[in-house]
Every structure is written in structure tokens, then in C-alpha cells.
Amino acid sequence: MTNRVPITRLGKFFGENDFSLEVSMGQEWLGGDMNFTCVLYKVDRIKTKTDDVYGETVEDGIKFLPPVEFNAYVGIAAPENKNVGSTKNAQLEPGNITISVYLKTLEDLNIDIDFGDYIGYYDSEDFVRYYTVVNDGRVISDIKHTYKGYKPFYRTIIASPVGPNEFKAL
């Protein structure tokens, strides 16, 4: 059991009730109006068999927990046209996805997002692109992630695209 200390910052103008109201209104906007939907494929770290030395899986060897849909604010960076290293093999590398998700959403769905988890995002009806979490945004002490300095209310998660060689949700 952890100690819980009430936050009394901005107490004369703002409080827990206001905070909860703002968050619920934001969730309503994000889920009801925007409805950006992502799918979390959380790696099952028990069932996934890994190499003893490198901790790598074989192809299609990643096992995941039942996928969970969640609403988040999504931004996808522009693709980058470049060669693979210094080879002359050109490719259009898809950009990272940046997901901003309410802490309340994660709490309601009883999920957490860690480094290495996979996130699917439907570009169109028949095409989903998968990303692996490269920054799980767990540190949210900065002012940006707080509601006007009152307390944190969302996480920013950055994920990089992966190819079917690594993950294809099968």
C-alpha cells in the first residue's frame, strides 16, 4: 500500500474535481469526436521464446497478449527517402508514430505500454502498419505533460515502424 498525498497546488483556482472534469471532457473529445484508434499488442514475455545470449526471437516467434484497442492522439512523421546505410539500396522509410494517450484511458483499460511493445494503426480499411515502442513516455514530470502544472494527465509514446520480418501480428 502506498501513501497518497493530496495535491493542493493551484488550490484556490483548481482541484481534483476540475482535473477529472477536464480529463473526461478531453476523453470525450478524443474518443467521441476524433476517435483515433490504436491497437496495443503487448509482448507476452513469458510465452515468447528468446535466445539465451541475445534475447532475440526467431521469425514470427513473438507472442503477445490479447490486443487492446485504445484511443489516443496520433501524429505520424513524414517518410524519409534515403539509402540503407551507405549501400545504394534506396528506400522510403516510414516515419515514427507519436501517440498521446490519457493516463485515465490506460487506467480504465488496465493496460500499460512498455518499450518493445507493438502498436498497430490502421492507415486504411485494409492496411495496418505496425510500430514498436522506442520511447514509452513513462517519465511525465515535465510541465508539458501536466495539466497547467497541477499533475500529469497523459503520456507521449513514440514508436518506430517495423517490417513483417519482425512483427506481423500473427
Add this chain to the structure above:
Amino acid sequence: MALPKKIKKYLPLTESKTLLPRRREIRDMIEEDGTFLPKSLLHADLDRGFLDFVRDQLTCVVEGKTIPMIDILITTQNWAQFTETWDFQNIDKNTEPPFITVIRNPEVKYGNNPAIVYNIPNRRLYTYAQVPTWDGNRNGYDIYKIPQPVPIDLSYSVAIICNRMREVNKFNQIIMEKFASLQAYQTIKGHYIPIKNTGMSDESVMDLEKRKYYIQKYEFTLCGFLIDEDQFEVSPAITRAFQIFETDTKYKKGKKKKVIPPEPAIIEFTIPVGQTSFEELFNYTLNLNFTSTENVESYQVYLNGDYYGQDLDKLEITTNDTVLIEVAKLDDSKIGKVLYTQELI
């Protein structure tokens, strides 16, 4: 435990050909390089040979799957990349790791292959082969001449792009084993070309907020040479002519030659100054016919010590007879001679 030497480790799955099929096989083998001249070897041939070397001798199999290789050198024409990678592209049309690619550095330097680098300057032609010819009438030889090959060094990078350390390890193992003796060889159009491993580098993308993958590049130098068949020269050499002369077959009787009898040999009995006789032993049978005398007034002949006669015109002598001639000289201060012609019997 080692196997006994007489036990075959592998059984051939196909039987060796014999008789006519074998002869056809040998004919095909000869005709494959069926020229007296070496095959032309230019940059494109060397590049293709190196790609074949990577594809066939650096084949990397991990978890039962062969890591695909881009079987062309990607140049300025981007569409060519797709033609070789379409079967391992993802939905974005990007090549999906793992894969192997070959990069050739565009610059080609003068080679340092010691076998051919130090030699006679200027590009004169050297006799390469003497080839017998037959045009239906004449046997002959053609002289095949080629210029000295020009040594060149081509630099390649072979890169493996993959997601797993196992693939990196496997490829590294293959290269280390292949080049454990410093260099490996590739046969390119019948020429034996050495390839050296000159180093390696790592360009793996390990940025935190980017897609991570390994890129390991191995540097190779192919010690090749250039032979251009347009510079070959074939010139005719010795030709042996087969000549037939047609002659008249009618027989003509020629004139019989007159036989000229040989001159009989002259035997000379010389009586020195101060002497009056001369003796000689004959080892054969002959007749002596008198010819002439010089400074002799008269002479007497003794045969085997017995008196035979005086001033004789003919003497009959048998084997081992001794002839003694006594003369009366006209002038005792000069030599005297009695000449006979001899007739062997």
C-alpha cells in the same frame, strides 16, 4: 571415430556417363570454352563474376532460410533495384531485412597483382598459340597473338542488412572461413581471379527513436585484369603445300651410252741415284704391261730370285711374288724409271 578409408562417405546420386553419352559430355565440355583464344574479360564480366561469388560461395542460411541477395549492382537507374528485390519487398516496396547487397566502388585502379604488373612496357602482341589449320587443300598454322592483360583492382563492399545478431554472426563466420587463407578465388570466364578481404566496418542503425537494424560491410578487392578480344590478332604462319606433277606416260628408248674404259693404273719402278736395282713384293695377282723407261738403257727382271728375262713387254705376277729389276742407266747421276701399266686379274 574416423571412417575406414575404403568406405565411401557419399554415394553419387547420378551414375557417371559412359561410352557415347560420355563422349558427348566431353565434347560439350570442350566446346564450352571451344576457342584457342582466352575469353574476353572486361569490367562487366568481373562484376558479374563477383556477384556470382557472393551468391554461390557466401550463401548464408539462418533458421533454414537463405538470406536473399540483390543480384545486381545498383547504379543510377533506380528501377533496376525493384527487378531484383521484388520477392523480398514489404508493402512499402522497401527491401525487407535480412538481405545482402553488393556495392562496387566506381573507381577502378591499376592493379597490384604481382603476377602481371611488372612486365615489358607498351602493349605489343605476344604469341599465345599456334593453331593447326586445314582448308581442304593445305595444312598450315595460324599464329594467335594477344596483348598483355592490364591488371586492375576492383573494390567491392558486401553488406548484410538484418535484424538479428544470429544473422550477423553467421555471415561473419562464412566470410572468415572463406578468407582464412587471406584470399579466395573465383573462376570468371575461365580465368582464375583472386579476391582479397581487405577489412570490414559496421554501420548498424542503433538510434533510439529509429528503426534498428544491423548493417555490416565487408570490403573486398578483386585482383582482375582486362583482356579485350577486339585486340586479338590471328595471322597465318607456315603452310605446307601438297603438289602433284602430271607427266607423259609414253615410253621412249634412250641412246645407249658409250662405255669409256678406265685408264689402267701405272706402276712405276724408280731406281734411286747410286743404285742399279729395285725390288718390290706384290700382294695380289696381276699382269704388268711395259709402257716406257726413263734414263734406262736396258733392264733385267728377276722373279722370286730367278732370272725372268730382259726388257720384257709383259710380266705375269701372282700373289706374294717378289720382282727385282736391275737396270743399266744412261746417266748414273740421275734416277732411273721403268713404267708398266698394271692389270688386276
